[in-house]
Amino acid sequence: xxxxxxxxxxxxxxxxxxxxxxxxxxxxxxxxxxxxxxxxxxxxxxxxxxxxxxxxxxxxxxxxxxxxxxxxxxxxxxxxxxxxxxxxxxxxxxxxxxxxxxxxxxxxxxxxxxxxxxxxxxxxxxxxxxxxxxxxxxxxxxxxxxxxxxxxxxxxxxxxxxxxxxxxxxxxxxxxxxxxxxxxxxxxxxxxxxxxxxxxxxxxxxxxxxxxxxxxxxxxxxxxxxxxxxxxxxxxxxxxxxxxxxxxxxxxxxxxxxxxxxxxxxxxxxxxxxxxxxxxxxxxxxxxxxxxxxxxxxxxxxxxxxxxxxxxxxxxxxxxxxxxxxxxxxxxxxxxxxxxxxxxxxxxxxxxxxxxxxxxxxxxxxxxxxxxxxxxxxxxxxxxxxxxxxxxxxxxxxxxxxxxxxxxxxxxxxxxxxxxxxxxxxxxxxxxxxxxxxxxxxxxxxxxxxxxxxxxxxxxxxxxxxxxxxxxxxxxxxx
Numbered sequence: 001x002x003x004x005x006x007x008x009x010x011x012x013x014x015x016x017x018x019x020x021x022x023x024x025x026x027x028x029x030x031x032x033x034x035x036x037x038x039x040x041x042x043x044x045x046x047x048x049x050x051x052x053x054x055x056x057x058x059x060x061x062x063x064x065x066x067x068x069x070x071x072x073x074x075x076x077x078x079x080x081x082x083x084x085x086x087x088x089x090x091x092x093x094x095x096x097x098x099x100x101x102x103x104x105x106x107x108x109x110x111x112x113x114x115x116x117x118x119x120x121x122x123x124x125x126x127x128x129x130x131x132x133x134x135x136x137x138x139x140x141x142x143x144x145x146x147x148x149x150x151x152x153x154x155x156x157x158x159x160x161x162x163x164x165x166x167x168x169x170x171x172x173x174x175x176x177x178x179x180x181x182x183x184x185x186x187x188x189x190x191x192x193x194x195x196x197x198x199x200x201x202x203x204x205x206x207x208x209x210x211x212x213x214x215x216x217x218x219x220x221x222x223x224x225x226x227x228x229x230x231x232x233x234x235x236x237x238x239x240x241x242x243x244x245x246x247x248x249x250x251x252x253x254x255x256x257x258x259x260x261x262x263x264x265x266x267x268x269x270x271x272x273x274x275x276x277x278x279x280x281x282x283x284x285x286x287x288x289x290x291x292x293x294x295x296x297x298x299x300x301x302x303x304x305x306x307x308x309x310x311x312x313x314x315x316x317x318x319x320x321x322x323x324x325x326x327x328x329x330x331x332x333x334x335x336x337x338x339x340x341x342x343x344x345x346x347x348x349x350x351x352x353x354x355x356x357x358x359x360x361x362x363x364x365x366x367x368x369x370x371x372x373x374x375x376x377x378x379x380x381x382x383x384x385x386x387x388x389x390x391x392x393x394x395x396x397x398x399x400x401x402x403x404x405x406x407x408x409x410x411x412x413x414x415x416x417x418x419x420x421x422x423x424x425x426x427x428x429x430x431x432x433x434x435x436x437x438x439x440x441x442x443x444x445x446x447x448x449x450x451x452x453x454x455x456x457x458x459x460x461x462x463x464x465x466x467x468x469x470x471x472x473x474x475x476x477x478x479x
Contacts, residue, residue: 050166050225051178055116057091057151058218059098060170061123061137064110066401066465079401081110081465088169088218089113089137090227092254094147096121096139099254100217101232101245102128105135109428109465113139115148116176122423126415127257130363131201131265133232134250135217136257138415140423151219154226156246159183159205167209167231167242169218181209181240183228188243189326201265201333203326204243205229211242220244252334261415266335266358268308269301270294274324275313284311288346290323291315306356309347316344332358385454385474386417389431391442400428403467407432408445410462418454418474424464425472432469433461 063085068078087104091097098113105111111123121139128135139148160183167179185206207220211231220229229244253263275281275291282289291313297303316322317331318341335341340355389408390396396409408431413419433439434448435458452458457475464470 046223047166047180050221050223051168053225054151054166054219054221054227055168055176055178056149058168058176059089059091059113059115060175061087061089061098061100061104061217062112062114063087063105063108064112064465065107066109078403078467080467083110083112086170086173086214087216088214088231090217090219090230091148091150092153092251093150093258096123096141096148097126097254097258098123098137098139099230099250100135100137101230102130102133102135103232104217105137106130110426111137113137114175124413124420124426127260127262129253129257129263129265132245132249132253133202134230134245134253134257134263136254138420140421151221151227152225153247153251154222154224154228156205156228156248159186159222159228159246161185164223165205165207165209165228166221166223167207167211167215167218168221169211169215169231171210171212171214173214177215179210181207184208184241186246187324187326201329203246203249203330204232205246207242207244208240209242210240211244215242249330256334258415264337265361266332266337267301267361268332268341268356268358269298269303270308271296271298272314272325272328276323281311281313284348285313285346287349287351288313288315291346292322292325292328302356302359307352307354308343308345308356311347312352312354313346314343315346315351318342319344385449385458385476386414386419387425387460388412388414389442389445392430402428402430404430404463406440408439408442418476422472422474424470425460425462429465430463431460432463433459433471435459436461 062083064081064083066079067082087100089098089100092099105125112120113123114120121141123137123139126136126138163183165181165183169177171177183205188204188206189202205220211234215231218231219227220231222228227247229247230250231242231244233243235241256263272292273295275293278293281293294308294310294312296310297308314322314328317328320331322328322331335358337358337360340357343354343356345352345354388411390411392402392404392407392409396402397405400409402409410425410427410429410431412427413425419425431439434445437448439445439448454476457473459471459473461471
Protein backbone atom coordinates (compact mmCIF):
# COMPACT_ATOMS: atom_id res chain seq x y z
CA UNK A 1 0.00 0.00 0.00
CA UNK A 2 2.95 2.32 0.58
CA UNK A 3 4.93 3.92 -2.26
CA UNK A 4 7.22 6.89 -2.63
CA UNK A 5 5.71 9.87 -4.49
CA UNK A 6 7.31 12.70 -6.35
CA UNK A 7 7.85 15.44 -3.82
CA UNK A 8 6.41 18.79 -4.76
CA UNK A 9 9.18 21.00 -6.02
CA UNK A 10 8.00 23.80 -3.78
CA UNK A 11 8.71 23.26 -0.10
CA UNK A 12 7.53 25.66 2.55
CA UNK A 13 10.92 25.84 4.21
CA UNK A 14 12.64 27.07 1.09
CA UNK A 15 9.89 29.57 0.37
CA UNK A 16 10.08 31.06 3.82
CA UNK A 17 13.84 31.09 3.71
CA UNK A 18 13.79 32.91 0.39
CA UNK A 19 11.32 35.50 1.62
CA UNK A 20 12.68 36.10 5.12
CA UNK A 21 16.44 35.68 4.84
CA UNK A 22 18.46 38.61 6.19
CA UNK A 23 22.03 39.75 5.63
CA UNK A 24 24.53 39.71 8.45
CA UNK A 25 23.24 41.34 11.59
CA UNK A 26 21.50 44.16 9.80
CA UNK A 27 17.96 44.61 8.48
CA UNK A 28 16.45 41.84 6.29
CA UNK A 29 16.96 42.20 2.57
CA UNK A 30 13.90 43.75 0.92
CA UNK A 31 12.46 41.51 -1.80
CA UNK A 32 10.89 43.16 -4.80
CA UNK A 33 7.11 43.29 -4.92
CA UNK A 34 7.13 40.91 -7.90
CA UNK A 35 9.34 38.36 -6.11
CA UNK A 36 7.16 38.47 -2.99
CA UNK A 37 4.01 37.93 -5.03
CA UNK A 38 5.66 35.03 -6.86
CA UNK A 39 6.48 33.31 -3.56
CA UNK A 40 2.89 33.61 -2.40
CA UNK A 41 1.59 32.27 -5.69
CA UNK A 42 4.00 29.32 -5.54
CA UNK A 43 2.92 28.48 -2.01
CA UNK A 44 -0.73 28.82 -3.00
CA UNK A 45 -0.19 26.50 -5.98
CA UNK A 46 1.52 23.92 -3.75
CA UNK A 47 -1.57 23.65 -1.55
CA UNK A 48 -3.90 23.52 -4.56
CA UNK A 49 -1.90 20.73 -6.20
CA UNK A 50 -1.90 18.63 -3.04
CA UNK A 51 -5.65 19.00 -2.46
CA UNK A 52 -6.45 18.30 -6.11
CA UNK A 53 -4.29 15.19 -6.30
CA UNK A 54 -5.43 13.56 -3.06
CA UNK A 55 -9.16 14.30 -3.47
CA UNK A 56 -9.41 11.55 -6.12
CA UNK A 57 -8.55 9.06 -3.37
CA UNK A 58 -11.07 10.37 -0.81
CA UNK A 59 -14.57 8.91 -0.59
CA UNK A 60 -17.77 10.05 1.09
CA UNK A 61 -19.31 7.21 3.12
CA UNK A 62 -23.07 6.99 3.70
CA UNK A 63 -24.22 4.49 6.32
CA UNK A 64 -27.68 2.95 6.85
CA UNK A 65 -29.09 1.37 10.01
CA UNK A 66 -32.18 -0.73 10.53
CA UNK A 67 -35.05 1.50 11.69
CA UNK A 68 -38.78 0.90 12.38
CA UNK A 69 -41.18 2.06 9.67
CA UNK A 70 -44.12 4.19 10.94
CA UNK A 71 -47.45 2.36 10.42
CA UNK A 72 -51.05 2.87 11.64
CA UNK A 73 -51.73 1.87 15.24
CA UNK A 74 -52.31 -1.83 15.75
CA UNK A 75 -50.29 -3.01 12.76
CA UNK A 76 -47.00 -4.88 12.96
CA UNK A 77 -44.04 -2.49 12.79
CA UNK A 78 -41.54 -3.53 10.07
CA UNK A 79 -37.96 -2.27 9.74
CA UNK A 80 -36.03 -0.92 6.81
CA UNK A 81 -32.56 0.42 6.04
CA UNK A 82 -32.37 4.16 6.70
CA UNK A 83 -29.29 6.12 5.63
CA UNK A 84 -28.67 8.21 8.72
CA UNK A 85 -24.89 8.43 9.03
CA UNK A 86 -22.06 9.98 7.08
CA UNK A 87 -18.31 9.98 7.21
CA UNK A 88 -15.22 9.89 5.04
CA UNK A 89 -12.65 7.36 3.92
CA UNK A 90 -9.52 7.02 1.83
CA UNK A 91 -8.78 4.50 -0.94
CA UNK A 92 -5.69 2.41 -0.23
CA UNK A 93 -5.75 0.00 -3.19
CA UNK A 94 -6.69 -0.05 -6.86
CA UNK A 95 -9.28 -2.78 -6.25
CA UNK A 96 -11.32 -0.63 -3.89
CA UNK A 97 -10.20 -1.20 -0.31
CA UNK A 98 -10.99 1.84 1.83
CA UNK A 99 -9.53 2.83 5.20
CA UNK A 100 -11.94 4.57 7.59
CA UNK A 101 -13.00 4.66 11.26
CA UNK A 102 -14.75 1.87 13.11
CA UNK A 103 -17.22 4.37 14.58
CA UNK A 104 -18.23 5.52 11.08
CA UNK A 105 -19.47 2.09 9.94
CA UNK A 106 -20.29 0.42 13.28
CA UNK A 107 -23.58 -1.57 13.18
CA UNK A 108 -24.20 -0.53 9.56
CA UNK A 109 -26.86 -2.49 7.67
CA UNK A 110 -25.81 -0.99 4.32
CA UNK A 111 -22.93 1.20 3.13
CA UNK A 112 -22.63 3.43 0.06
CA UNK A 113 -19.50 5.25 -1.02
CA UNK A 114 -19.26 8.14 -3.45
CA UNK A 115 -16.16 9.29 -5.31
CA UNK A 116 -15.29 12.83 -6.27
CA UNK A 117 -16.13 12.09 -9.93
CA UNK A 118 -19.73 11.33 -8.88
CA UNK A 119 -19.61 7.53 -9.14
CA UNK A 120 -21.43 5.71 -6.34
CA UNK A 121 -20.96 2.11 -5.18
CA UNK A 122 -22.15 -0.28 -2.51
CA UNK A 123 -19.48 -1.33 -0.04
CA UNK A 124 -19.07 -4.13 2.47
CA UNK A 125 -17.27 -4.25 5.80
CA UNK A 126 -14.08 -6.33 5.59
CA UNK A 127 -13.06 -5.95 9.21
CA UNK A 128 -12.74 -3.50 12.07
CA UNK A 129 -10.73 -2.94 15.22
CA UNK A 130 -12.69 -0.98 17.86
CA UNK A 131 -9.70 -0.54 20.18
CA UNK A 132 -7.88 1.60 17.61
CA UNK A 133 -11.05 2.84 15.79
CA UNK A 134 -9.73 1.47 12.48
CA UNK A 135 -11.97 -0.22 9.91
CA UNK A 136 -11.63 -1.43 6.33
CA UNK A 137 -14.48 -1.53 3.81
CA UNK A 138 -14.39 -2.56 0.15
CA UNK A 139 -16.20 -1.23 -2.88
CA UNK A 140 -18.35 -3.91 -4.52
CA UNK A 141 -19.12 -3.83 -8.24
CA UNK A 142 -21.29 -6.05 -10.40
CA UNK A 143 -18.57 -6.60 -12.98
CA UNK A 144 -14.79 -6.66 -12.76
CA UNK A 145 -13.71 -3.91 -10.39
CA UNK A 146 -12.51 -0.76 -12.13
CA UNK A 147 -9.12 0.60 -11.15
CA UNK A 148 -9.49 3.15 -8.38
CA UNK A 149 -6.94 5.82 -7.41
CA UNK A 150 -5.31 4.85 -4.10
CA UNK A 151 -3.69 7.48 -1.94
CA UNK A 152 0.04 7.50 -1.28
CA UNK A 153 0.71 6.54 2.33
CA UNK A 154 3.46 8.39 4.16
CA UNK A 155 5.50 7.49 7.24
CA UNK A 156 3.88 8.85 10.39
CA UNK A 157 7.01 8.04 12.42
CA UNK A 158 8.76 10.79 10.47
CA UNK A 159 6.05 13.41 11.05
CA UNK A 160 7.35 16.49 12.86
CA UNK A 161 5.46 18.80 15.16
CA UNK A 162 4.90 22.08 13.34
CA UNK A 163 4.77 20.74 9.80
CA UNK A 164 1.83 21.47 7.50
CA UNK A 165 -1.24 19.23 7.83
CA UNK A 166 -4.19 19.16 5.39
CA UNK A 167 -7.54 17.48 6.13
CA UNK A 168 -10.01 16.39 3.44
CA UNK A 169 -13.48 15.03 4.16
CA UNK A 170 -17.21 15.68 4.33
CA UNK A 171 -17.93 17.80 7.44
CA UNK A 172 -21.56 18.84 8.03
CA UNK A 173 -22.66 17.34 4.67
CA UNK A 174 -20.14 19.58 2.86
CA UNK A 175 -18.38 17.01 0.70
CA UNK A 176 -14.71 17.33 -0.22
CA UNK A 177 -13.94 20.20 2.13
CA UNK A 178 -10.23 20.98 2.49
CA UNK A 179 -8.75 22.61 5.60
CA UNK A 180 -5.15 23.55 6.38
CA UNK A 181 -3.22 23.67 9.61
CA UNK A 182 -0.24 22.12 11.33
CA UNK A 183 0.74 19.07 13.34
CA UNK A 184 0.25 20.34 16.88
CA UNK A 185 1.57 17.31 18.79
CA UNK A 186 2.27 13.59 18.53
CA UNK A 187 1.72 10.63 20.80
CA UNK A 188 -1.58 11.75 22.29
CA UNK A 189 -3.45 8.87 23.93
CA UNK A 190 -7.13 8.53 24.66
CA UNK A 191 -6.28 7.97 28.29
CA UNK A 192 -4.32 11.19 28.47
CA UNK A 193 -7.22 13.01 26.81
CA UNK A 194 -9.64 11.68 29.47
CA UNK A 195 -11.79 9.54 27.19
CA UNK A 196 -9.81 6.33 26.63
CA UNK A 197 -9.95 3.22 28.78
CA UNK A 198 -6.71 2.19 30.53
CA UNK A 199 -6.20 -0.63 28.00
CA UNK A 200 -7.14 1.39 24.90
CA UNK A 201 -4.78 1.32 21.94
CA UNK A 202 -4.77 4.93 20.76
CA UNK A 203 -1.80 6.98 19.61
CA UNK A 204 -3.03 10.19 18.03
CA UNK A 205 -1.51 12.94 15.95
CA UNK A 206 -2.96 16.25 17.14
CA UNK A 207 -3.69 18.90 14.52
CA UNK A 208 -5.23 22.35 14.28
CA UNK A 209 -6.43 21.68 10.72
CA UNK A 210 -10.17 22.19 11.11
CA UNK A 211 -11.89 18.79 11.66
CA UNK A 212 -15.64 18.50 12.24
CA UNK A 213 -18.33 15.77 12.29
CA UNK A 214 -18.20 14.04 8.91
CA UNK A 215 -14.39 14.32 8.62
CA UNK A 216 -14.04 11.05 10.53
CA UNK A 217 -12.24 8.42 8.45
CA UNK A 218 -10.82 10.94 5.99
CA UNK A 219 -7.11 11.53 5.46
CA UNK A 220 -4.72 13.95 7.12
CA UNK A 221 -1.98 14.63 4.58
CA UNK A 222 1.37 16.42 4.44
CA UNK A 223 2.66 18.99 1.96
CA UNK A 224 3.94 16.16 -0.27
CA UNK A 225 0.45 14.71 -0.67
CA UNK A 226 1.13 11.67 1.51
CA UNK A 227 -1.43 10.41 4.02
CA UNK A 228 0.02 10.71 7.51
CA UNK A 229 -3.12 9.99 9.53
CA UNK A 230 -6.81 9.06 9.55
CA UNK A 231 -8.92 11.84 11.08
CA UNK A 232 -10.95 10.38 13.91
CA UNK A 233 -12.14 12.79 16.60
CA UNK A 234 -12.24 16.36 17.87
CA UNK A 235 -12.30 18.10 21.21
CA UNK A 236 -15.20 20.51 20.85
CA UNK A 237 -16.45 22.24 17.71
CA UNK A 238 -14.19 24.99 16.31
CA UNK A 239 -11.54 24.54 19.00
CA UNK A 240 -8.67 23.86 16.58
CA UNK A 241 -7.97 20.58 18.41
CA UNK A 242 -8.43 17.46 16.30
CA UNK A 243 -6.87 14.02 16.34
CA UNK A 244 -5.82 11.51 13.69
CA UNK A 245 -4.70 7.88 13.91
CA UNK A 246 -1.08 7.68 12.66
CA UNK A 247 -1.05 6.06 9.23
CA UNK A 248 1.64 3.54 10.19
CA UNK A 249 -0.65 2.15 12.88
CA UNK A 250 -3.74 2.26 10.65
CA UNK A 251 -1.94 0.57 7.75
CA UNK A 252 -0.53 -2.14 10.01
CA UNK A 253 -4.05 -3.03 11.17
CA UNK A 254 -5.56 -2.69 7.69
CA UNK A 255 -3.05 -5.08 6.11
CA UNK A 256 -4.04 -7.88 8.49
CA UNK A 257 -7.76 -7.13 8.10
CA UNK A 258 -7.45 -7.39 4.31
CA UNK A 259 -5.47 -10.64 4.56
CA UNK A 260 -7.45 -12.36 7.34
CA UNK A 261 -10.76 -10.50 7.67
CA UNK A 262 -9.90 -9.40 11.19
CA UNK A 263 -7.08 -7.96 13.27
CA UNK A 264 -5.52 -10.33 15.80
CA UNK A 265 -3.92 -8.34 18.60
CA UNK A 266 -1.18 -9.88 20.71
CA UNK A 267 -1.15 -9.38 24.49
CA UNK A 268 1.28 -9.97 27.32
CA UNK A 269 -1.23 -9.91 30.17
CA UNK A 270 0.28 -7.08 32.22
CA UNK A 271 -0.97 -3.86 33.77
CA UNK A 272 1.47 -1.11 32.87
CA UNK A 273 2.26 2.59 33.21
CA UNK A 274 4.91 4.95 31.91
CA UNK A 275 7.76 5.15 34.42
CA UNK A 276 7.84 8.94 34.39
CA UNK A 277 4.25 8.88 35.69
CA UNK A 278 5.38 6.89 38.74
CA UNK A 279 7.68 9.28 40.53
CA UNK A 280 7.56 7.20 43.72
CA UNK A 281 9.65 4.51 42.02
CA UNK A 282 12.56 6.82 41.19
CA UNK A 283 14.30 6.27 44.54
CA UNK A 284 14.46 2.53 43.84
CA UNK A 285 15.80 2.92 40.30
CA UNK A 286 19.16 4.58 39.90
CA UNK A 287 20.13 3.10 36.53
CA UNK A 288 16.98 3.76 34.51
CA UNK A 289 14.83 6.86 34.11
CA UNK A 290 12.62 5.89 31.15
CA UNK A 291 10.63 2.78 30.44
CA UNK A 292 7.33 1.04 31.16
CA UNK A 293 6.74 -0.22 34.67
CA UNK A 294 4.83 -3.46 35.26
CA UNK A 295 2.11 -2.70 37.79
CA UNK A 296 0.36 -6.07 37.79
CA UNK A 297 0.37 -9.44 36.08
CA UNK A 298 -2.75 -11.29 34.96
CA UNK A 299 -2.54 -14.70 36.69
CA UNK A 300 -4.09 -16.31 33.59
CA UNK A 301 -2.00 -14.37 31.08
CA UNK A 302 1.25 -15.06 29.21
CA UNK A 303 3.41 -12.95 31.53
CA UNK A 304 2.38 -15.13 34.48
CA UNK A 305 4.13 -18.02 32.73
CA UNK A 306 7.36 -16.02 32.39
CA UNK A 307 9.94 -14.60 34.79
CA UNK A 308 8.41 -11.10 34.60
CA UNK A 309 7.55 -9.58 37.99
CA UNK A 310 5.60 -6.53 39.23
CA UNK A 311 7.84 -3.43 39.54
CA UNK A 312 10.01 -4.60 36.61
CA UNK A 313 10.67 -1.82 34.10
CA UNK A 314 10.49 -2.83 30.43
CA UNK A 315 12.98 -0.75 28.44
CA UNK A 316 13.05 -2.56 25.08
CA UNK A 317 11.15 -5.09 22.96
CA UNK A 318 13.37 -7.17 20.68
CA UNK A 319 16.07 -4.50 21.07
CA UNK A 320 13.71 -1.62 20.15
CA UNK A 321 13.65 0.89 23.03
CA UNK A 322 10.31 1.75 24.63
CA UNK A 323 9.72 4.59 27.08
CA UNK A 324 5.92 4.95 27.13
CA UNK A 325 2.88 2.70 27.46
CA UNK A 326 1.88 3.39 23.85
CA UNK A 327 5.34 2.59 22.52
CA UNK A 328 5.18 -0.79 24.25
CA UNK A 329 1.72 -1.46 22.79
CA UNK A 330 2.97 -0.46 19.33
CA UNK A 331 5.78 -3.01 19.59
CA UNK A 332 3.62 -5.86 20.90
CA UNK A 333 0.37 -5.32 18.94
CA UNK A 334 1.18 -7.26 15.75
CA UNK A 335 3.62 -9.82 17.11
CA UNK A 336 2.99 -13.43 16.15
CA UNK A 337 0.81 -15.32 18.58
CA UNK A 338 2.73 -18.15 20.26
CA UNK A 339 6.19 -16.90 19.24
CA UNK A 340 8.43 -15.90 22.21
CA UNK A 341 9.17 -12.19 22.50
CA UNK A 342 12.35 -10.87 24.13
CA UNK A 343 11.89 -8.05 26.64
CA UNK A 344 14.79 -6.07 28.07
CA UNK A 345 13.89 -5.43 31.71
CA UNK A 346 15.42 -3.45 34.56
CA UNK A 347 14.82 -5.05 37.97
CA UNK A 348 16.07 -2.48 40.40
CA UNK A 349 19.61 -2.00 39.06
CA UNK A 350 19.94 -5.30 37.22
CA UNK A 351 19.25 -5.68 33.50
CA UNK A 352 17.55 -8.91 32.44
CA UNK A 353 16.37 -10.42 29.18
CA UNK A 354 13.01 -12.12 29.69
CA UNK A 355 10.98 -14.05 27.14
CA UNK A 356 7.18 -13.81 27.10
CA UNK A 357 5.06 -15.74 24.59
CA UNK A 358 2.15 -13.48 23.50
CA UNK A 359 -1.37 -14.81 23.18
CA UNK A 360 -4.38 -13.39 21.36
CA UNK A 361 -6.18 -10.52 23.06
CA UNK A 362 -9.90 -11.23 23.39
CA UNK A 363 -12.35 -8.36 23.86
CA UNK A 364 -13.89 -8.85 27.32
CA UNK A 365 -16.99 -6.95 26.16
CA UNK A 366 -17.64 -9.22 23.17
CA UNK A 367 -20.94 -11.13 23.40
CA UNK A 368 -20.54 -14.71 24.58
CA UNK A 369 -22.97 -17.30 23.17
CA UNK A 370 -25.13 -19.19 25.66
CA UNK A 371 -23.19 -22.40 26.19
CA UNK A 372 -26.30 -24.27 27.38
CA UNK A 373 -28.09 -23.86 24.04
CA UNK A 374 -26.64 -25.87 21.12
CA UNK A 375 -25.90 -23.70 18.10
CA UNK A 376 -25.54 -24.81 14.51
CA UNK A 377 -22.05 -24.07 13.22
CA UNK A 378 -21.57 -21.82 10.18
CA UNK A 379 -20.90 -23.83 7.05
CA UNK A 380 -19.89 -22.87 3.54
CA UNK A 381 -22.17 -24.47 0.95
CA UNK A 382 -19.18 -24.54 -1.41
CA UNK A 383 -15.52 -23.71 -0.94
CA UNK A 384 -15.41 -21.03 -3.63
CA UNK A 385 -18.72 -19.29 -2.99
CA UNK A 386 -17.60 -17.35 0.11
CA UNK A 387 -20.99 -17.68 1.84
CA UNK A 388 -21.27 -18.96 5.40
CA UNK A 389 -24.79 -19.65 6.65
CA UNK A 390 -26.62 -20.89 9.74
CA UNK A 391 -30.10 -22.16 10.39
CA UNK A 392 -32.02 -19.37 12.15
CA UNK A 393 -32.08 -19.64 15.95
CA UNK A 394 -32.85 -17.28 18.82
CA UNK A 395 -29.30 -15.95 18.84
CA UNK A 396 -29.46 -14.94 15.17
CA UNK A 397 -32.96 -13.48 15.55
CA UNK A 398 -31.61 -11.20 18.28
CA UNK A 399 -28.31 -10.43 16.53
CA UNK A 400 -29.84 -9.41 13.19
CA UNK A 401 -33.34 -8.36 14.30
CA UNK A 402 -34.93 -11.06 12.15
CA UNK A 403 -38.71 -11.31 11.79
CA UNK A 404 -38.52 -14.90 10.55
CA UNK A 405 -38.06 -17.72 13.05
CA UNK A 406 -37.26 -20.35 10.42
CA UNK A 407 -34.91 -20.46 7.49
CA UNK A 408 -31.23 -19.86 6.77
CA UNK A 409 -29.31 -16.64 7.36
CA UNK A 410 -25.96 -15.45 5.96
CA UNK A 411 -23.55 -14.97 8.87
CA UNK A 412 -20.24 -14.28 7.06
CA UNK A 413 -18.89 -13.51 3.59
CA UNK A 414 -15.27 -14.38 2.94
CA UNK A 415 -13.09 -11.73 1.24
CA UNK A 416 -12.00 -12.31 -2.34
CA UNK A 417 -14.84 -14.70 -3.21
CA UNK A 418 -17.79 -14.45 -5.65
CA UNK A 419 -20.13 -13.59 -2.77
CA UNK A 420 -17.81 -10.78 -1.66
CA UNK A 421 -18.02 -9.26 -5.14
CA UNK A 422 -21.82 -9.11 -4.92
CA UNK A 423 -23.21 -5.62 -4.20
CA UNK A 424 -26.31 -7.11 -2.53
CA UNK A 425 -25.27 -10.01 -0.30
CA UNK A 426 -24.28 -9.29 3.31
CA UNK A 427 -24.52 -10.91 6.75
CA UNK A 428 -28.02 -10.86 8.23
CA UNK A 429 -29.92 -11.62 5.01
CA UNK A 430 -32.32 -14.59 5.02
CA UNK A 431 -31.70 -17.03 2.14
CA UNK A 432 -34.94 -18.47 0.73
CA UNK A 433 -33.91 -20.49 -2.32
CA UNK A 434 -31.02 -22.07 -4.23
CA UNK A 435 -31.60 -22.14 -8.00
CA UNK A 436 -35.32 -21.45 -7.33
CA UNK A 437 -35.59 -24.44 -4.94
CA UNK A 438 -36.94 -23.29 -1.52
CA UNK A 439 -34.73 -23.87 1.53
CA UNK A 440 -35.68 -23.84 5.21
CA UNK A 441 -32.55 -25.30 6.82
CA UNK A 442 -28.80 -25.46 6.39
CA UNK A 443 -29.06 -29.15 5.54
CA UNK A 444 -31.30 -28.30 2.58
CA UNK A 445 -28.82 -25.68 1.37
CA UNK A 446 -25.93 -28.17 1.58
CA UNK A 447 -27.96 -30.84 -0.27
CA UNK A 448 -28.93 -28.49 -3.12
CA UNK A 449 -25.41 -27.13 -3.38
CA UNK A 450 -24.13 -30.55 -4.36
CA UNK A 451 -25.76 -29.92 -7.76
CA UNK A 452 -24.29 -26.42 -8.16
CA UNK A 453 -21.48 -25.64 -10.59
CA UNK A 454 -20.15 -22.16 -9.79
CA UNK A 455 -18.38 -22.06 -13.12
CA UNK A 456 -21.87 -21.97 -14.64
CA UNK A 457 -23.37 -19.86 -11.87
CA UNK A 458 -26.05 -20.16 -9.18
CA UNK A 459 -29.13 -18.09 -8.30
CA UNK A 460 -29.45 -17.22 -4.60
CA UNK A 461 -32.94 -16.18 -3.51
CA UNK A 462 -33.09 -13.98 -0.39
CA UNK A 463 -35.03 -11.29 1.48
CA UNK A 464 -33.45 -7.86 1.00
CA UNK A 465 -33.01 -5.12 3.63
CA UNK A 466 -36.47 -3.75 2.92
CA UNK A 467 -38.17 -7.12 3.39
CA UNK A 468 -38.70 -7.76 -0.34
CA UNK A 469 -37.94 -11.14 -1.97
CA UNK A 470 -35.15 -10.83 -4.53
CA UNK A 471 -32.20 -12.82 -5.90
CA UNK A 472 -28.49 -12.61 -6.72
CA UNK A 473 -26.60 -14.48 -9.45
CA UNK A 474 -23.20 -15.79 -8.29
CA UNK A 475 -20.56 -17.03 -10.69
CA UNK A 476 -16.92 -17.92 -10.15
CA UNK A 477 -15.35 -15.89 -12.95
CA UNK A 478 -11.84 -16.91 -11.89
CA UNK A 479 -12.36 -20.56 -12.79
